[in-house]
Structure formats: structure tokens, C-alpha cells
Amino acid sequence: MKAVLVRKFGEPGEVEVADLPDPEVKDNSVLIDVRASAINYPDLLVIRGKYQNLPQLPFTPGKDAAGVVVTVGPSVHHIRPGDRVVAHMEYGAYASRVLVPEDRCEILPGAIPFDDAAAMGLPFQTAFFALMERARFAAGETVLVTGASGGVGAAALQLVRAFGGKAIAAVNRPQQAEQARADGASHIVDLSMPDLREALREQVFEVTQGHGVDIVLDTLGGDVFGAAIRALGWCGRAVVIGFAGGQISQIKANYLLVKNIEVSGLQWSDYRDRQPKRVGLAQQKLHELFEKGLIRPRIALRLPADKAANGLEAVDTRAVAGRVILHF
Numbered sequence: 001m002k003a004v005l006v007r008k009f010g011e012p013g014e015v016e017v018a019d020l021p022d023p024e025v026k027d028n029s030v031l032i033d034v035r036a037s038a039i040n041y042p043d044l045l046v047i048r049g050k051y052q053n054l055p056q057l058p059f060t061p062g063k064d065a066a067g068v069v070v071t072v073g074p075s076v077h078h079i080r081p082g083d084r085v086v087a088h089m090e091y092g093a094y095a096s097r098v099l100v101p102e103d104r105c106e107i108l109p110g111a112i113p114f115d116d117a118a119a120m121g122l123p124f125q126t127a128f129f130a131l132m133e134r135a136r137f138a139a140g141e142t143v144l145v146t147g148a149s150g151g152v153g154a155a156a157l158q159l160v161r162a163f164g165g166k167a168i169a170a171v172n173r174p175q176q177a178e179q180a181r182a183d184g185a186s187h188i189v190d191l192s193m194p195d196l197r198e199a200l201r202e203q204v205f206e207v208t209q210g211h212g213v214d215i216v217l218d219t220l221g222g223d224v225f226g227a228a229i230r231a232l233g234w235c236g237r238a239v240v241i242g243f244a245g246g247q248i249s250q251i252k253a254n255y256l257l258v259k260n261i262e263v264s265g266l267q268w269s270d271y272r273d274r275q276p277k278r279v280g281l282a283q284q285k286l287h288e289l290f291e292k293g294l295i296r297p298r299i300a301l302r303l304p305a306d307k308a309a310n311g312l313e314a315v316d317t318r319a320v321a322g323r324v325i326l327h328f
Contacts, residue, residue, distance in 0.1 A: 002328060004094035004308045007058045009049030012312030015061070017305055023099035028075040030102055032085060034067040035114040037093045039311050039324040040122045041151065041244065046091060047312070053269070055091050062093025062326075064121030066114040076102045084108040086117040088125070088272050088279065093118075094308055096328035103276040106283045111291050119297035119323040120286060123151035126268045127159050127217070128282050130239045133271075134264045135215045139164035142208060146228055147219035147244055148185065149176040151323060154298060156217050157183040162294040168204060168213060170228070179298070179321060196227045204231035212236060222247030232261050240265045298322035 005018045025031050043061045045051040066086045072079055079085065079102055087105040092098055108117050130152075131137045143160045147153040148169035160167040161184030169185035171177055177188045187207040193199040204213060212233030218225045221243030229238050229251070240249055240263065251263055272279050289295045300322030303311045311324040 001095055001097040002305055003060045003096065004062070004305060004326075005058050006047055006061060009047065009054075009057070012044055012047055012316050013309045015047065015309050015312065017308065020095075022097050025071050025073050025099065027073045028102050029073045029099050030076060030079055030085070030087075030105055031070045031072070032065065032067045032087055032098050032100065032105070033070050034065045034093070034096055034098055034328050036066050036118040037062050037095075037326045037328070038064040038118040038121050039308075039315050039326065040064065041315060042122070044312060044316050053090060060092045060095050062091060062095070063089055064118045065089070065093040065095075065098050066108060066117035067098075070097070072102070078102065079105065079107070084110065084114075086121065086283070088121065090269065094305065094326060096305070103280070104272070106280050106287075109287050109291060112287060115299055115302065115325050116290065116297055119299050119325060120155075120290070120295075122268070123155040123323075124159070124286050124295065124297070125272075125279065125282060126152045126241060126266065127155035128286060129268050129271055130217050130241055130266045131156060131159055131163075131215070132282075134239045134266050135217065135237045137163060137165060137215060140166075141214035142166045142168065143215040143217060144168045144170060144189075144204060144213040144228055144231055145185075145217050146170040146191070146224050147242075148180045148183070149173075149321065150219060150244065152219050152241060153217075154179070154183045154322075155295070157185050158295045159289075160184060162289050168207060170200070170224070176321075183298075191224060196223055197230065200224075200227040201230045208233070215239070217241060218249070220245035221249040225249035229255065229261065229263070232259065235260045235262075237262045237264070239263075299325055301325070302327060 169180035189203040216238040300320035
């Protein structure tokens with residue numbers, strides 16, 4: 001099989017493509033002929049050796065893949081050869097064939113293309129669990145989404161709209177606003193304004209008639225999180241998803257007390273590993289929303305596997321506004 005290989009932790013442009021033996025099918029595992037894999041921002045961290053969970057070298061990166069089942073192990077009961085599936089894994093998706101446990105893949109409806117299935121993957125699962133599980137979203141609520149131009153942010157905007165809420169997108173550049181509106185944002189707030197701590201709250205209060213938002217979904221961290229939490233209304237909920245801005249968020253507990261605010265964190269891979277059935281149910285719901293035309297990942301670039309380094313560098317430098325898909 002063909003696979004992208006990381007022999008040492010370093011820069012994304014240093015990955016190589018190698019020919020490796022097909023994985024050996026065992027027990028409850030499923031061997032998938034991969035048709036599409038998606039590049040995710042955390043893949044860059046793994047490749048650089050800066051992620052919380054690092055595989056042993058050498059390894060194949062990648063967390064999302066979609067394809068057709070080739071064969072299954074003797075303990076597999078619900079998936080059959082020939083099934084179209086989408087798979088979630090910690091690493092290994094950048095390969096023409098992947099081996100995953102049965103509970104890490106879901107049947108893919110025929111109406112969903114492989115590219116879209118792989119592209120939804122981690123961002124939509126993360127946004128779904130942040131919104132529905134950690135923040136306990138209810139229809140009619142208002143949600144502030146930071147990092148709205150990123151994969152998780154764009155997915156969150158679409159899900160808020162699909163579930164009957166109002167989404168406010170926080171962006172850094174004017175050109176991001178148009179896409180955020182297309183993804184479902186009813187209002188845009190500007191993160192580039194001076195004195196962000198005050199400016200963000202003022203912008204949010206203006207569009208919420210002084211009430212603040214019910215939920216903050218934050219992927220950026222640092223000063224943005226500090227400003228966003230002040231834009232929460234009474235009994236608001238904030239979910240820490242990541243620190244793409246480069247700084248870890250700091251929380252002042254007295255502010256939580258004064259406004260009865262909740263702050264929680266989301267490590268989606270824990271749900272994948274500890275409660276795969278819940279991930280499967282979420283995936284089914286995402287498939288339903290896709291088939292109804294309520295959500296759709298934004299695919300910016302499709303590349304052959306031997307151009308994986310180019311795709312990784314495009315994501316790293318933010319040269320693309322959307323998902324990058326690898327074909328095998």
C-alpha cells in the first residue's frame with residue numbers, strides 16, 4: 001500500500017510517501033481501501049512532535065478517512081466487505097489502506113461522497129460534541145464562535161444554524177466575514193479591534209440587545225478567550241476547544257461566580273476512545289443533516305497522496321480557506 005510517512009518529528013514539508021505492506025486483519029478490525037483522507041490542523045502538531053498524544057516513529061499521520069471495506073476480522077458483526085465507511089483514528093489515515101477497530105468506523109450513506117465524508121470528520125464531530133454535549137445547546141440560543149474561519153469554527157456555525165440557533169462569528173479579517181455568513185453566521189464581530197477585552201463585549205452586546213451570548217465555543221484561546229468569556233450572558237456556558245492562537249486560556253474564577261458562568265473543555269478523542277457508540281450516534285446525525293442539505297464541509301483543495309507535503313503546508317500557512325483532501 002501507499003502511505004505518507006513521518007520518520008522524524010519536524011516540518012510538514014519533510015513527510016515522504018512510501019510503499020508499505022498492507023496491514024494484517026485481526027479479530028475485530030476492519031481493513032478499508034481509502035478513497036479520501038482529510039488534513040486536520042492537529043496533524044501539523046503531531047508531525048512536529050507538539051501534540052498531547054504522539055505515536056512512535058516512524059508513523060503515518062491523519063485522523064479522518066473514507067473508503068470501501070476490503071475485509072473484516074472474525075469478530076466483526078455489523079460491517080461487511082463492500083460497505084462504504086468513514087473512519088476516525090488517532091493517526092494513520094494518510095494511506096491507501098487503513099486498519100481500524102469496528103467501533104471506529106461508521107456506514108456511509110450512498111448519497112455522501114467520500115471527499116465530503118472525510119472532510120466532515122474531526123471538525124464536525126468536535127463541533128457537535130462541543131455544542132450539544134459540553135454546552136448543552138437548545139434551539140433559540142445564541143452562540144459566539146471564535147476561529148470561525150477554521151474547520152471546527154465553520155462546522156459549528158453550520159450546526160448552530162441547522163439546530164435552530166443564532167450564530168455570531170468572530171473573525172480577524174474582513175474577507176472571512178462573507179464565508180462565515182455563508183456558513184450560518186447571523187452577525188460578525190471583529191477580533192482585530194484595539195482593546196479587544198472591551199471591544200468584543202461591546203460588539204456582542206450590541207447585537208444581543210445587551211444580553212450577551214448563551215454559549216461561547218472557543219478554538220483560539222489566549223486574549224480572545226478572555227474577551228469572549230466577558231461576552232457571555234447570565235448562566236452562559238463556554239467550551240474550550242483549543243489554542244490555535246498560540247496561548248493557553250486563563251480563567252478568573254471570580255468572574256464565573258458573579259455571572260453563574262460555566263467553563264468546560266472538550267477533548268473529542270476521549271469520546272472516540274471511551275464512548276464510541278455515542279460518536280457513532282453523532283455521526284449518524286451528521287449524515288442526516290448532510291443528506292437534508294443543512295451542513296456541508298467546505299473543500300478548498302484536492303491533491304494526490306504524493307502531494308501531501310504541499311497540502312500540509314497549505315493548511316499550515318492558511319493558504320486555503322477550507323479543507324484539504326488527499327486521494328489515494
